[in-house]
Amino acid sequence: MEPETIPGSVTVEPVVLETIARLTALGVPGVAGIAEREVDRLLGTTGHSVAVQVREGQVLVDLHILAGPDQSLLQLGRRVQHEVTRAVRQMIGMPVEAVNVHIEDVVYPPAETWQGDEAA
Numbered sequence: 115m116e117p118e119t120i121p122g123s124v125t126v127e128p129v130v131l132e133t134i135a136r137l138t139a140l141g142v143p144g145v146a147g148i149a150e151r152e153v154d155r156l157l158g159t160t161g162h163s164v165a166v167q168v169r170e171g172q173v174l175v176d177l178h179i180l181a182g183p184d185q186s187l188l189q190l191g192r193r194v195q196h197e198v199t200r201a202v203r204q205m206i207g208m209p210v211e212a213v214n215v216h217i218e219d220v221v222y223p224p225a226e227t228w229q230g231d232e233a234a
Contacts, residue, residue, distance in 0.1 A: 149178035149218040172211035191215040
């Protein structure tokens, strides 16, 4: 059953789209985190770790992520693209022009120090 159409409008702030993209990316297995810093780009320009633009009714997402170890970075990037696209379409109902995934680093867990008996 279709919901009743009510006159008016629904506005979604860009920060909501950023939150959807951020949380969705963090939920993808193999993503260790979001690069939480200003990212120095080529040519001296600066970007944000999660940036969303709406152009001509379509969403464009740029994500800067940290990958976990032992990942195919290509496959990880594609999984993030797929999941973010699916989430935006499902939650907002807007078409997605592109999801650009920038893998900033691979994060390894800290090496556990062995604390065995050191008796002489």
